[in-house]
């Protein structure tokens with residue numbers, strides 16, 4: 237049966253209405269989920285380990301006797317690493333090396349302290365420090381994501397975080413050897429087989445067994461997203477990541493099968509994932525449609541892919557590549573492939589995207605695993621104002637100010653004038669006292 241992916245045409249009179257429907261992403265709170273998450277968090281806050289244990293046994297079909305029994309030891313992580321195949325070990329290590337090297341450059345480029353002195357000797361600067369302890373959430377309900385272990389733990393490590401605590405659900409007690417091995421490779425300090433809102437609550441409030449952290453990062457389902465939103469303030473969070481998205485801008489020079497498979501690659505994550513192709517070449521869109529219909533039968537996750545493409549996917553005919561870039565900027569996708577033989581030309585017109593993949597050989601899937609940049613990216617148009625997970629998410633900044641005696645004579649009158657204007661005498665007098673010699 238052909239996949240009923242909708243087709244839009246920017247020259248059609250109903251384009252704006254159809255485009256609005258396509259972009260509409262209702263993350264309207266599901267009341268049942270919101271209520272359950274609120275109850276789980278309150279329970280974890282008051283009863284700690286007992287609540288975490290009950291929820292884990294109930295929601296993940298486990299039969300653990302204590303939260304301590306859910307901790308994975310460093311020896312267990314190493315045993316998993318030793319047990320996977322040499323090919324898996326080599327792939328994990330190569331991916332980890334590339335991700336580390338990319339994030340080390342990020343640290344050099346924007347993660348270091350800096351300072352300077354005014355002419356009067358006053359020192360000003362910014363001190364960058366790593367977070368003391370972070371929690372990384374690794375999803376594990378419907379699928380296992382060793383790549384997400386690397387993408388969360390490695391930037392934390394590069395930033396110099398003191399302790400990295402990983403949580404990952406293991407439904408029915410089935411531990412994924414690659415996830416454990418990735419935790420070993422990435423240098424996770426402690427790991428617990430706990431997931432969902434109870435894991436987020438445990439990391440935010442701390443229990444007798446699971447330590448409270450300063451920030452929680454990592455993607456997850458609606459329970460995890462809701463819990464992260466609710467504990468924000470008690471702890472930091474990275475972002476609320478929604479379903480995966482890919483937008484391909486194609487000038488018609490990439491084999492149609494390649495682009496069809498790239499659309500599948502994000503559609504297969506989730507029925508709610510969004511895959512969109514934009515091209516000014518109508519014949520090319522028809523070719524990709526034919527590839528989709530021919531290749532879908534080969535895909536083990538074809539039901540998910542079909543649901544995603546039919547529910548939220550689209551092929552969009554544009555008047556030009558310039559117009560395709562404009563539309564892409566309006567969508568601000570998580571992943572943006574520029575499938576063209578002149579990708580640099582179009583890249584200059586692109587402003588909003590979590591990650592931009594240039595040229596026919598750069599499949600988005602390479603970025604998901606091993607190119608080096610992070611795969612935890614802003615979704616649902618939030619690339620307009622936010623950035624990929626990075627070393628900077630595991631650091632914080634303190635301003636440094638050391639005013640010299642000469643500097644106090646310059647700054648004091650300015651501060652005092654403004655403080656009197658605000659009616660704050662204490663501020664003004666504290667500045668003015670520094671105008672006289674220290675006794």
Ligand SMILES: NC(=O)c1ccc[n+]([C@@H]2O[C@H](COP(=O)([O-])OP(=O)(O)OC[C@H]3O[C@@H](n4cnc5c(N)ncnc54)[C@H](O)[C@@H]3O)[C@@H](O)[C@H]2O)c1
Pocket residue numbers: 272295296374375376377378379381384405430431432433434455456457458459460477479480505506611612613
């Ligand atoms: N953006 C990214 O980088 C990225 C990477 C990997 C995965 N993902 C996404 O993360 C999500 C992972 O979702 P998942 O479900 O597979 O795993 P998950 O780990 O996010 O959620 C599983 C947990 O949900 C909780 N849960 C499930 N049903 C529940 C219920 N009825 N009541 C209370 N709690 C319940 C359980 O505690 C369970 O442990 C997917 O949408 C996937 O596409 C995103």
Ligand SMILES: N[C@H](CO)Cc1c[nH]c[nH+]1
Pocket residue numbers: 381383384479480481570604611612613
């Ligand atoms: N594409 C996902 C983020 O949207 C990340 C991922 C993990 N494994 C495969 N893909």
Ligand SMILES: [Zn+2]
Pocket residue numbers: 480501502505604
């Ligand atoms: Zn992916």
